Amino acid sequence: MKKIFILDTNVLLHDPNALFAFDDNEVIIPAAVLQEIDSKKRLADEIGRNARRVSRFLDGLRSDGKLHDGVTLESGGMLKVELNHKSFQKLQDTFGELNNDNLILAVALNYHLEEKDKADPRPVVLVSKDTLVRVKADVLGIRSEDYLSDHLVPSDSEFYSGCVTLQVHPSVIDEFYSFRKLSVSSLNLRTPLNPNEFVILRDELGTTKSALLKVDRDGKKLEPLYLSNDSVWGIGARNAQQRMALELLLNDDIPLVTLTGKAGTGKTLLTLAAGLLKTEDEHKYKKLLIARPVVPMGKDIGYLPGEKDEKLRPWMQPIYDNLEYLFDTKKAGDIDKILAGMGSIQVEALTYIRGRSIPGQFIIIDEAQNLSRHEVKTIVSRVGEGSKIVLLGDPAQIDHPYLDASSNGLTHVVERFKDQAISGHITLEKGERSSLAQLAADLL
Template identity: 40%
Template structure:
């Protein structure tokens, strides 16, 4: 018996196009809901053209000399119409094929540079030795002396200095080679580093201006850079330092100098992922005939196609606002090849959907409240200027899910203890009493939330306040190492003052059933040597975007008072 004819399409395409039931299109939201898939129509669809998975796998070498590459599909929580059966879900499993391996990026042309690292770079990022790709690294002897003098203590700088010393020791002991010829940086398994590490093994002859003190460590490093520039000409020798004055002096002497850029998630804070995207004004006129829609519970789903799909990310919000047209506010729940599924939102602007007596006042706040109350979203980041409602919404949604829904057992609140001005000294009392002065924002927002209950009377409000206080725990970040939070609602306030390493330490404390909310204002960074691009909050927003169980929104409009809004703009 001859074999059936070979399929002309890939398995993923057949499963997607030839198996799906016809769905009527909806041109705009708010129209008639005659868009449900009819079971009878789905049964009438011919399915004989799809070969079983076993035949496709066994016949692949016979059908073509070069089998086609598997389709790359980005999948989140699958959203299907209410009348999809188990067979359609099984067919969807055919789409979960491994993505093709990405080709390695070509190496840039040109000779490798020689980077001279300042001590502050090594103490800022202990892994910086492996961040320079094919270029070589040179460490002056004075840098090793400064590392040794800073390794004592329990501070972040001391820990990084010790880690750097261990890394240097591992590189020196990995292979028996002459240090003068350079140590390969990939000897300890870091294959991305293709260059070599050089130590200063001899006295270098250099001349600096008489106005520069010769005994200062910074000037000695500048002298080493000058000597290397003359010795390795025309090879480019560059000083890498986090010290601005050091770079200014190097450029004044005609030496190449750069900042350490690898710690920055973004070059410019304006390019930070905002979490929301406005649909173009001609979206419905161009794509209305191809949009599929269906109703599932209280939400409406839309499957869209077109050039806007590659710009979308999972859990990103999209909105359409135009005069004379029905508005659309939705969240991306699924992306498959060239199609995306949008899910309409719950309107928390209305009083009947108030969360602990709080209603949202603008579009971005409504987006944020949908993220905060979604049990499938484990990690939420909120950014925005002062007075945009970050802390109030996080507390209100936390109290609702702890006291009303019993989804979490308690609220844990912490923040970076970085003062704006001079430190007032040691604080007496227990851990929570010491954290009390830092938690003024918590007290202010609890006072607002307590006023929303007006029918209980004075005794009822006092009892409510006691209940709320018993379910909120204030913890210090200094004692987070090694902890695991189970079924907790964790709020990290003032997260813009955290380093990426501190942010990783806090997020990895989450156990099963825990939700973490990070909020902050990137324009109010008080930690020294931390910028908008290198903040831990920026780092978390950039790394978690597109993950199915995380979401971010940038709050745009202040709602505190007209005085606070005006001050944020003009001061």
């Protein structure tokens, strides 16, 4: 049965293509949504860009007919800008305040009541990324849903971790240690392994016998990890996942690496150490470029005084903290002198690397979970010949208003590239910052 989908503003500001994502059903755009989109179109960020895209889409559809009467989409559905169901009278007793959210709810309620009186009523669904709008809709008896068409995985538990543990007969482990390789087909797995995925073999009989392996680029063989337990710029792996991370970071044949994990698992520190080794010691790359999005946690602190570097320092301070630890600086300001003297390490906000072509560099993008799919595409597509890019972040800690654990750019890259030979991923699980930090990450 065909349905009526009423779209909230945040859905279109999150994904302008949502206009065309509902197959042969009817899509309703309340007039209040157009007003909100109009108020965002001058913004210079991702929200403003999406507002302008929605405006262009709607303007293009005008050639197919009048939007208030409804125009037919290529999918067979219909899109309509609603002007006739905006009466606030039925909603006023429940939610008295006349704001845009309630005006959108009023359209949904009026459609819902109108369809109920028909012999063959169509389901009316309000689609919103605002949790409270969906709660209000439920109070009014209106069906509501989150916009999930851009989610690559349905739940956090199904995110690709980059590592799998297999229970095998001890003879399989013995075979690996004897020949230093193992065929993937010999494991008779139901689910295929991805290139550069890590595998932990454990004895199914319950002994302590185990092995740590990595799938080769072709996805056909299991190989030993080539990285020894030696430290990298004074940093050594403290657990199995950190060792896997260093294996990916130091492998020049893997130009795209993604690391996820809770706060304190060592994502940034390990990546910086690997980057310094590759640029300063091995000279594999000309420059180490470190960037992170300028997205505040909580209330924005507003304008900052000074030149560009002074303005960016508070946002980039987590990077400098890790660099101070790696360089073992003793006094305040020492790290700035070191970086100025070296000249090969650049700390930037992501705002300043868009539009660039970046060849021959080791690129680190921290807090990548705050990037949208479009932004992460823009950044990764900037990577030039001979460069390596590492995306870091915790999908459970997102400060962007229109992103969640399943729809952010970092998760998108992990899921899209997991079966590609040029990429590798690992989820760091154990916190190593301190026992307090690990407990806070688990309990809070």
